[in-house]
Amino acid sequence: MKLYEKLADEMTEAVRRGVFAAGERIPSVRQASLQHGVSIKTVLHAYALLESRGIVETRPQSGYFVRDAVATAAALDEPRLNRQPAAHTPPVAATVDVSRLVLSTLRSIRAHDAVPLGSPYPDPSLFPWRRINQYANAIARRHASWNLIDDLPPGNPELIRQIARRYAENGVPVDPDEIVITLGATEAINLSLQAVARPGDTVAVESPTYYAMLHAIERLGMRAIEVATHPVHGIDIEALAEIIGRQKIAACMVMPNFQNPLGFQMPDGRKRQLVELLAAHEIPAIENDVYQELYFGEARPSTLKNFDTKGLVLHCASFSKSLTASYRIGWAMPGRYRAQVEKLKFLNTLTTPSVPQVAVADYLRQDGYDRHLRHVRKLYRQQASIMMAMVQRFFPAGTRMSTPQGGYVLWVELPERVDSMRLYQAALARSITIGPGMMFSMRDDFRHFIRLNYSYPWTAQTEAALKTLGELVAQMAR
Amino acid sequence: MKLYEKLADEMTEAVRRGVFAAGERIPSVRQASLQHGVSIKTVLHAYALLESRGIVETRPQSGYFVRDAVATAAALDEPRLNRQPAAHTPPVAATVDVSRLVLSTLRSIRAHDAVPLGSPYPDPSLFPWRRINQYANAIARRHASWNLIDDLPPGNPELIRQIARRYAENGVPVDPDEIVITLGATEAINLSLQAVARPGDTVAVESPTYYAMLHAIERLGMRAIEVATHPVHGIDIEALAEIIGRQKIAACMVMPNFQNPLGFQMPDGRKRQLVELLAAHEIPAIENDVYQELYFGEARPSTLKNFDTKGLVLHCASFSKSLTASYRIGWAMPGRYRAQVEKLKFLNTLTTPSVPQVAVADYLRQDGYDRHLRHVRKLYRQQASIMMAMVQRFFPAGTRMSTPQGGYVLWVELPERVDSMRLYQAALARSITIGPGMMFSMRDDFRHFIRLNYSYPWTAQTEAALKTLGELVAQMAR
Structure with missing residues (x-):
């Protein structure tokens, strides 16, 4: 074991024993260096390790502090007391x-x-990787080089056309001009959320929810409020209505089709109800539809977009679950927030790599995606x-x-x-x-x-x- | 000209003529639909266009408002009055x-x-695209498929090792464990800034500065303060010291080597002075070093990292200027903020595509990058x-x-x-x-x-x- 690991373990033990309590400042790097007779570098290394273990956090220009009790308990992997069951837990917004x-x-x-x-x-x-890679290789040979400017946001036009075509064929009304290509659905969700809500805002999510939703909320400094979600019917619309009546909700993030982890397909009537409830309060809905192609029924299910008359649905999806995960091709259809999302994409990562965009477009146009x-x-x-x-x-x-x-x-x-x-x-x-x-x-x-x-x-x-x-x-x- | 374009043009003209003033709400979608006798959809389309032209902005749940005067003037492309010259402009923090x-x-x-x-x-x-694509193709053939989990943040280990090796060979002290692979330097800069500063914070930048710096500040809702920058010596350290003495600066973003647009190489003595000034106030420095390999002198110049004893320099770079832009491989070396940047990378875009990471690593190890x-x-x-x-x-x-x-x-x-x-x-x-x-x-x-x-x-x-x-x-x- 290296010196810094030893020091980190000692400090972890000290936190476990309560020597340093939640919220308390731990010794400065200089103090610790003197106390333990090790170099500044070793202490910095040890503290970085404590931080990545989730035990301490840095506050800019103040030093290192023990994180709050719940987070620390999780990091130390100590069993917590069982709280009351789901039905009785009051829906309180929480930071994530x-x-x-x-x-x-x-x-x-x-x-x-x-x-x-x-x-x-x-x-x-299971991905048709050999076929897709063949397209990528052919593109790489065909083009002397790629000019970054060619596929700037919103993205490669042919890829956008192919995505729009698939929606149209499945009865989802889509304007190709609405689509913005992203780096996986992860980026689409992040940009969509940033387009509609501000730090400190409260966002309604399903409970349980796919954790990427919680990540996006966490990263942007927002608060999540969890809404009870039925394993067959999806988010409890009545509970959501009650919450909306009581407090300001900046957005609602849901996964109406094959929700991760529950796997339900929200019935059409409930999708419509949800869209109408949110529209009545002008609340944007961020719809994560990454499993859209992996249905067990007869046909691809509807999306919230089908019921959206006000441009309030920001629909996010990707090919990472159904075609290839390694190309990281996702997209957003952000309704009336399209201009903001496109701009945020440009600011966040400039552009999504070109060859993967074109390779997926070629595959969709020429190959056996449906098969x-x-x-x-x-x-x-x-x-x-x-x-x-x-x-x-x-x-x-x-x-x-x-x-x-x-x-x-x-x-x-x-x-x-x-x-x-x-x-x-x-x-x-x-x-x-x-x-x-x-x-x-x-x-x-x-x-x-x-x-x-x-x-x-x-x-x-x-x-x-x-x-x-x-x-x-x-x-x-x- | 389509109906919605015509409506957008009329509204633009109305703003230009001052019918709707900066900060003022324009008619609601429903009102406009009635006034102009067009469909709701046409109005939405027109308003989206106005928004992407930078003339109006939406405020969630309130409607569309004319943007502030300066922004609108820029969007309308009207010449503004000349202000006093650079030396006399007081350095006031501004939103971007x-x-x-x-x-x-x-x-x-x-x-x-x-x-x-x-x-x-x-x-x-000029990029050796044929060679790099050959590596990518070989990888794609070699591996049956890529598991997303293999190259999760911080990134592909061999690529990280190769990047660290190049720094070490050029006298920059680097711990491979400090490197986090990103989607281009754009993402590295965004994540670095988010790791050290909060919305509303003020960030010092060079003037003129590379606009990606301003983009990052804009996107994160921070304020930029511009510091006079000499075309040969770089940022005016005395002016920066004065600003730091007067107000709280959360971070300083600079480009010490071959700054875009000025092209200077900051002398070693000045790099050291800058790092020491910032360190004395515990202010993190975000160093954009994307042109590091494109020097005209005898050897690769030093970086701020060479003078950083406190882990306060977040060094950002990429291969997009020197090897290939289409693979979008960048990285951050965030000093003491490493754990935060790695986590933010995971939250922002999950992971950088694998094949490009490995292809660049293979090229660096086996090919003629130096030639x-x-x-x-x-x-x-x-x-x-x-x-x-x-x-x-x-x-x-x-x-x-x-x-x-x-x-x-x-x-x-x-x-x-x-x-x-x-x-x-x-x-x-x-x-x-x-x-x-x-x-x-x-x-x-x-x-x-x-x-x-x-x-x-x-x-x-x-x-x-x-x-x-x-x-x-x-x-x-x-």
Whole structure:
């Protein structure tokens, strides 16, 4: 162990023991250097480590402080007391910090080469990567070089045309001029939120919600208010109406199709109700529709855009779940906020790389995207059934689960005594990853929930992993 | 002309005539629809156009308002009164909105297929694109598919190692663990600024400054204070000290090597002084070093990092000026703010595409980057001389210019009566682009300045364009 790691461990222990309390300033770099007889550089290194562990934070020109109690407890991975159940938790706006947990979960998947039940991404081997790369190579050969100016925001015109065409074919009214190409849906969501709300504003989200929504809110210094969300019907519109009646809501972020983690497809009537409620209060809706192509039903579902008469829906999506994740091609259709989003894209990352934009456009125009989609939809639907059957078989009584209508994740409610963070650790020790429920909320309502990824072809190893998980859950439920 | 364009033009004229004053609400969409007898959709379209022209802005849940006077005047492209010259302009913090002008300038380059003297980018045909694409193709063939998780922030480990190696070889002390890969330097600068300052904070910048600095400040709702900057010595350290003594400065953004647009290389002594001044006040320095490899001297110049003992320098750079612009590979070395920048990268765009990361790493490890750089350095140095000689020859008396020490842009001061926005329009009509001085400041000090790009090989067409420009300037100077 290096010197700075040793120092960081000592400080971590001191925080754990309460030597330094939440909100308290820890010794300055110079003080610590003198106290421990180590160099300034070693202390800086140790403090950086403490910070990346989520134990301290820097305040510009003031020094290092122990973070607030809840965050620190999470970072120290100490079990917290169970709070009252979901229905009774009052919907209070809260500032957000789940990104640390998410990033460390993703890292652990990489580090452990584990069974990736915790992965948020689809099995990359299902992507038609060979075909897409062929287009990319052909483009790279064809063009002597790429001029950055060619595909400045809003993006490559042919790609935009192809995206608009797919929407039109599925009955979604789209003006190609509304589309702005982004670096994945992540950037689309960030820019959309920044276009409609300001730091300090309150944003309504589903509960549980996809954590990228919480990340965007966190990064922009806004507050999230979580709205109870039904595993079949989606966000509780009556609860949302009540919240809107009580306080100012700057925006509402939802995932009406195959929500991550719940997997529901919001019925058309409810989509319309939601759009009408928000429109009546002139509240913009940010719609994350990244799973739009991965439906299990007969046809691609409607979007909030279908019911939007006022340009208040900012629709965000990408090809990362359905075609290729490594090209990072996403887009926004920001309604009346189009000019702002385009400008923010330019300011945020200048432009999305050209070759990936054109390669995806070429693939869409010339290749078998629909055939590919039919294949993965069928596969995911089958694998969802198998995963559900296996959870049924291996997990103890008291386990409940969602019924996904699309996408590739299953949401599992474990017996209430099971702490999914402890389950996460125990599973990781056996080279299995899971998505702990805490990632999907700032509240403590989902501590006994987990998310499982079923995009990977079912193998004996997956089955063994599910069996092991079931045993761990049974032990922890006792 | 379409209906919505006609309506937008009428509204523009109304603003120009003062029917609607700055800050005033324009008719609601419904009112306008009734007044003009057009559909709601047409009004929305027209208002979106007005907004993208910079004439009105939306305020969430309130409607459309005429933007403030200065912004509107710029959008209407009306000449403003000349203010007092640079030396006398009091350094007052100002909110920033130059991005609209920059984006429209870039667009006009694309639209007109013009002589690209106004381009901010190097001639893409000089990039070793064939070699780099070969690496990318080999990678795409080698790997069945890319797992997003492999190259999550901080980024691909081999690329990071190669970047660190180049710094070490040039005497810049770098810990590979400090490097975070970003989508171009644009993202690195944005994340760095967000890591150290908050909305409403004041940030010191050079004057003139590279507009991406102003964009970052604008996007994050901060205020810029411009510090007089010498064309040879760089930012006026005494003036900066005075400002710091008078008000709180959250960060200082500078470009010590081959500043865009001035082209100077700040002497080592001044770099050290700057770092020490800022360190004495615990003010972070964001160093934009994108031209680091394009020096005309004997060796790569020092960076602020060389003099940084407190981890307060956030160094940002990219390969977009020296190797390839289309791969969008940049990085930050954020000193003590490393953990924050890494986390912000994850939240902002999740990850930078993998294949470009690995392709650049392979190129750096196996190919002739240094040979390529020797070639372009020599070329740019020659072309700088030619460009300077031609400006000397074709432009009227009273024209002055910078002496670039690296990079590929020349900063030209025209006779004071010349308005570079009018020159820009007149040149564009003759298929020549230039960079108007207004892009480099929120103040009016550089209205009679232009930036010229000399990265493109000198041709008879370039010479003719310079001659035409010189004639236009001479006419306008009368």
